Amino acid sequence: MSRVEATNDxxxxxxxxxxxxxxxxxxxxxxxxxxxxxxVSPRNIFPSNIQGLPTWYEVRVSEAGWxxxxxxxxxxxxxxxxxxxxxxxxxEPGGYLFYDSTKPxxxxxxxxxxxxxxxxVTAICNATYEDSRQRQLFKNIMVLGALSQLMDxxxxxxxxxxxxxxxxxxRLLDSNVRALHAGREFARDHLQEGLGLxxxxxxxxxxxxxxxxxAAAALGCVYGGATVCAxxxxxPSSSVAEAFEKYCAKFRTxxxxxxxxxxxxxxxxxxxxxxxxxxxxxxxxRAFTATSGPGVSLMTEFLGxxxxxxxxxxxxxxxxxxxxxxxxTRTQQADLMSSAYAxxxxxxHVLLLPQDPKECFEHAAAALxxxxxxxxxxxxxxxxxxxMNQRLSEPLEWDDSRxxxxxxxMTAEELExxxxxGRYKDVDxxxxxxxxxxxxxxxxGAYFTRGTTRDPYAQYSEKGxxxxxxxxxxxRKFATAAxxxxxxxxxxxxAKTRLAVIYFGSTAPSMDxxxxxxxxxxxxxxxxxxxxxPFPDSVRDFIAAHDQVFVVEQNRDAQMRSxxxxxxxxxxxxxxxxxxxxxxxxxARFITQAITRHxxxxxxxxxxxxx
Amino acid sequence: MTYIAKPKLHHPSLAxxxxxYTRRDYEGKVSTLCAGCGHDSVSAAIVQACWQLDIAPHRxxxxxxxxxxxxxxxxFLGASHGFNTVHGRMPSVLTGANLANRExxxxxxxxxxxxxxxxLGQFAHxxxxxxxxxxxxxxxxxxxxxxxxxxxxxxxxxxxKKGATNTDTAIDLVSLALQLGATYVARSFSGDKAQLVPxxxxxxRHGGAAFIDVISPCVAFNNHAGSTRSYDYVREHNEAVSxxxxxxxxxxxxxxxxxxxxxxxxxxGSLMRLRRVKPDYDATDRIAAMNQVLALAAxxxxxxxxxxxxxxxxxxxxxxxxxxxxxxxxxxxxxxPGRAALDKINAGLR
Numbered sequence: 001m002s003r004v005e006a007t008n009d010x011x012x013x014x015x016x017x018x019x020x021x022x023x024x025x026x027x028x029x030x031x032x033x034x035x036x037x038x039x040v041s042p043r044n045i046f047p048s049n050i051q052g053l054p055t056w057y058e059v060r061v062s063e064a065g066w067x068x069x070x071x072x073x074x075x076x077x078x079x080x081x082x083x084x085x086x087x088x089x090x091x092e093p094g095g096y097l098f099y100d101s102t103k104p105x106x107x108x109x110x111x112x113x114x115x116x117x118x119x120x121v122t123a124i125c126n127a128t129y130e131d132s133r134q135r136q137l138f139k140n141i142m143v144l145g146a147l148s149q150l151m152d153x154x155x156x157x158x159x160x161x162x163x164x165x166x167x168x169x170x171r172l173l174d175s176n177v178r179a180l181h182a183g184r185e186f187a188r189d190h191l192q193e194g195l196g197l198x199x200x201x202x203x204x205x206x207x208x209x210x211x212x213x214x215a216a217a218a219l220g221c222v223y224g225g226a227t228v229c230a231x232x233x234x235x236p237s238s239s240v241a242e243a244f245e246k247y248c249a250k251f252r253t254x255x256x257x258x259x260x261x262x263x264x265x266x267x268x269x270x271x272x273x274x275x276x277x278x279x280x281x282x283x284x285x286r287a288f289t290a291t292s293g294p295g296v297s298l299m300t301e302f303l304g305x306x307x308x309x310x311x312x313x314x315x316x317x318x319x320x321x322x323x324x325x326x327x328x329t330r331t332q333q334a335d336l337m338s339s340a341y342a343x344x345x346x347x348x349h350v351l352l353l354p355q356d357p358k359e360c361f362e363h364a365a366a367a368l369x370x371x372x373x374x375x376x377x378x379x380x381x382x383x384x385x386x387x388m389n390q391r392l393s394e395p396l397e398w399d400d401s402r403x404x405x406x407x408x409x410m411t412a413e414e415l416e417x418x419x420x421x422g423r424y425k426d427v428d429x430x431x432x433x434x435x436x437x438x439x440x441x442x443x444x445g446a447y448f449t450r451g452t453t454r455d456p457y458a459q460y461s462e463k464g465x466x467x468x469x470x471x472x473x474x475x476r477k478f479a480t481a482a483x484x485x486x487x488x489x490x491x492x493x494x495a496k497t498r499l500a501v502i503y504f505g506s507t508a509p510s511m512d513x514x515x516x517x518x519x520x521x522x523x524x525x526x527x528x529x530x531x532x533x534p535f536p537d538s539v540r541d542f543i544a545a546h547d548q549v550f551v552v553e554q555n556r557d558a559q560m561r562s563x564x565x566x567x568x569x570x571x572x573x574x575x576x577x578x579x580x581x582x583x584x585x586x587x588a589r590f591i592t593q594a595i596t597r598h599x600x601x602x603x604x605x606x607x608x609x610x611x
Numbered sequence: 612m613t614y615i616a617k618p619k620l621h622h623p624s625l626a627x628x629x630x631x632y633t634r635r636d637y638e639g640k641v642s643t644l645c646a647g648c649g650h651d652s653v654s655a656a657i658v659q660a661c662w663q664l665d666i667a668p669h670r671x672x673x674x675x676x677x678x679x680x681x682x683x684x685x686x687f688l689g690a691s692h693g694f695n696t697v698h699g700r701m702p703s704v705l706t707g708a709n710l711a712n713r714e715x716x717x718x719x720x721x722x723x724x725x726x727x728x729x730x731l732g733q734f735a736h737x738x739x740x741x742x743x744x745x746x747x748x749x750x751x752x753x754x755x756x757x758x759x760x761x762x763x764x765x766x767x768x769x770x771x772k773k774g775a776t777n778t779d780t781a782i783d784l785v786s787l788a789l790q791l792g793a794t795y796v797a798r799s800f801s802g803d804k805a806q807l808v809p810x811x812x813x814x815x816r817h818g819g820a821a822f823i824d825v826i827s828p829c830v831a832f833n834n835h836a837g838s839t840r841s842y843d844y845v846r847e848h849n850e851a852v853s854x855x856x857x858x859x860x861x862x863x864x865x866x867x868x869x870x871x872x873x874x875x876x877x878x879x880g881s882l883m884r885l886r887r888v889k890p891d892y893d894a895t896d897r898i899a900a901m902n903q904v905l906a907l908a909a910x911x912x913x914x915x916x917x918x919x920x921x922x923x924x925x926x927x928x929x930x931x932x933x934x935x936x937x938x939x940x941x942x943x944x945x946x947x948p949g950r951a952a953l954d955k956i957n958a959g960l961r
Binding site for chain 2: 034035205207208209210211219222223224225227228230251252254257258259260261262263264265267268269271272273274275276277278279280281282283284285287301302305309395396397398399400403404436437438439440441442443446447448449450451452460
């Protein structure tokens with residue numbers, strides 16, 4: 001039988017029962033490897049459930065630094081009898097199955113082409129601990145101990161993580177260390193057949209941090225100066241508001257009075273959430289909400305109002321599988337169309353597309369600036385894969401000389417000096433009018449905000465020319481937005497090529513790896529990672545400079561491709577769909593195979609006549 | 612009417628209040644509502660209350676939803692910022708505006724369709740959050756702007772102009788507000804300015820969620836022959852006390868009742884009986900208020916006046932423990948933790 005032998009390059013998947021305390025032990029496993037200087041990318045695969053249903057934690061270890069999901073499992077740590085059969089089936093031939101051997105299983109429960117490592121964890125724990133809760137919790141730590149022994153993970157590293165976790169709770173610390181070593185000793189004495197997967201100390205982490213995108217987005221809102229957060233709980237975005245609360249409690253509480261320099265309201269629904277941030281934005285506060293697709297659906301009427309009445313607000317949409325309630329705990333990039341064109345009438349919205357926690361942080365802060373500058377709703381479209389998984393990311397950066405861009409807000413002094421104020425008048429040629437905040441001046445600058453048409457001086461009007469002036473100005477403003485949003489990142493191929501690929505968001509790490517793999521096979525593609533909608537001219541130029549462009553995205557309907565076709569009037573034949581939408585994060589293997597297939601088909605197809 | 616621009620000149624002899632404004636400084640555009648609409652009387656009462664309370668107009672933010680009533684913020688306080696939002700969602704926008712700047716006076720204008728039908732949820736949650744505001748519902752029991760459909764406050768058995776009979780139970784917003792934790796709850800009649808203006812003043816001085824249900828008859832859909840609200844009848848009885856374009860029905864209505872009861876003719880020819888609460892009524896007892904409202908309702912009457920007030924009301928900001936300064940005015944130094952703090956966060960994430 002073959003045997004997977006790999007050092008610092010493998011995938012381990014833990015199959016657990018939700019609510020059994022496995023999450024923290026699994027995280028310790030990933031973090032211990034990280035502390036040994038080896039990049040890891042863990043992913044939670046969890047059900048819409050609090051206790052009892054299956055949950056998985058998949059850890060990719062990659063010294064080469066590939067952070068996308070690889071696909072395939074080299075070792076399954078099968079701790080959940082409910083999912084045994086599918087877990088066993090998922091292991092690569094020659095891979096390993098680690099399981100709790102307390103209860104004997106019939107031979108047909110196993111495969112002959114994988115290596116089985118049994119540890120009677122339950123029996124050991126039952127013999128060691130009286131308390132049923134301890135028996136459960138320490139089971140996870142004993143498994144961690146055994147794996148660390150088998151994989152050469154340094155116990156001192158795990159002990160240090162314990163010490164950080166249980167600072168001030170020495171009793172807990174001691175019992176965890178004991179359980180860890182009990183697991184190590186068992187493995188040393190009884191699992192001599194060993195494991196071909198090894199971790200070896202490296203120096204591949206550098207200054208990088210390990211963080212969830214949702215926490216990073218929340219921190220971006222803190223740094224970007226958001227003071228009002230209104231939200232309604234929805235997976236996978238709830239932890240954005242919760243992290244915002246945590247960071248604000250730490251950084252925005254007046255040390256003397258205990259008073260808060262922020263307001264967080266858990267609203268009665270998403271309609272009220274966006275209503276509140278619309279009111280706050282109108283009144284001069286930086287405000288945001290965090291939601292997911294169904295929430296955006298509920299917000300659409302307000303989005304039309306905010307677009308037309310020109311109210312700054314920020315929406316962090318952590319995308320999940322749709323349609324309807326879809327797959328609430330699985331990832332997709334499927335809210336592009338519904339966000340870009342959200343609401344009734346002619347509307348278009350700015351979307352930012354972060355690839356990792358660092359960009360979640362940067363784009364959240366940028367969104368608050370852009371919303372004020374453009375006086376319009378700005379979406380940060382992240383997804384479950386980035387939002388709810390810890391991801392290795394460059395450290396967050398902030399320049400202390402940076403100032404909030406509050407946009408065109410006319411002051412009392414300017415009004416007093418007689419500056420002309422036309423709320424909906426384009427005086428600067430960029431489509432962006434000036435606004436005043438309520439309460440600014442006793443007799444100048446007040447206006448009536450409405451969703452109905454008005455003239456440049458905010459007077460009610462149903463005249464065609466007034467309507468045209470407004471909506472055409474809004475288009476000019478959108479063109480301005482294309483210049484202000486985060487610009488696309490070009491990743492040129494090593495060799496000159498007529499092929500290209502466009503991608504964005506959480507696809508980026510798998511795409512990086514796929515481009516590397518494709519180049520190794522002689523398929524060279526220029527890559528363009530989009531970071532925002534609307535598209536700047538460089539996107540059009542990039543597409544024009546290539547014969548065939550793959551558009552890789554994680555939804556069924558090729559929504560980004562539709563936006564490109566629609567907004568840039570690209571010939572659809574030029575844009576080939578590469579779509580992954582089963583709810584699991586896209587893998588480099590998938591992209592590589594799909595593009596290879598297309599490229600081979602192109603090579604054999606008759607050449608297109610030049611237009 | 613609406614095509615006539617209102618002259619901006621003031622008569623020099625107009626009286627000024629303590630902050631230097633004449634009553635005309637509190638007016639807005641010419642109303643585009645129907646002649647004789649009760650809503651215009653409410654607008655006039657708001658003008659009167661703000662002037663009497665010496666409130667600088669620009670320190671008021673007026674917000675509304677959609678509907679006839681929600682158009683009215685354009686017709687008063689022209690020097691205030693106004694926001695005509697979306698149908699039924701004024702409460703959330705007002706809540707957010709209040710979160711951003713707690714220093715302004717928030718005036719929410721809504722109707723029975725806006726607050727009791729599409730916006731019932733937001734109405735309820737704004738009350739229970741204790742948003743400091745004056746929330747006025749101009750309640751006429753019909754959808755005026757879409758021409759006469761029943762609203763959720765229409766009484767069961769009432770008949771619409773087109774002949775349909777309402778078979779659903781009416782929602783009483785006053786009872787709801789009392790139950791949901793509003794700390795100032797009143798009801799009045801658009802034709803009873805003597806009662807309405809002080810109630811609005813009290814609401815403006817209140818430190819929490821203040822709600823006033825104003826019975827405000829719809830002339831357009833109560834205009835049939837024999838009605839005391841027919842266009843001819845109203846024109847004949849116009850007292851011309853208006854400073855904006857409205858018709859005050861109060862003197863006429865009062866003549867039809869005794870001192871404590873006002874009779875308001877309904878579309879179907881019946882009379883709505885509004886009973887003023889007695890001078891010895893204890894308005895600080897929420898349970899007594901609920902009893903009073905329900906007892907009168909059972910007797911076929913509607914309680915008016917200040918029904919409940921908690922003089923020690925706390926508002927949403929007290930619950931959130933926000934700083935005294937408006938959040939909208941906080942700057943980088945107060946909001947952004949800076950690079951050193953971020954470096955520490957980074958260090959904790961390795």
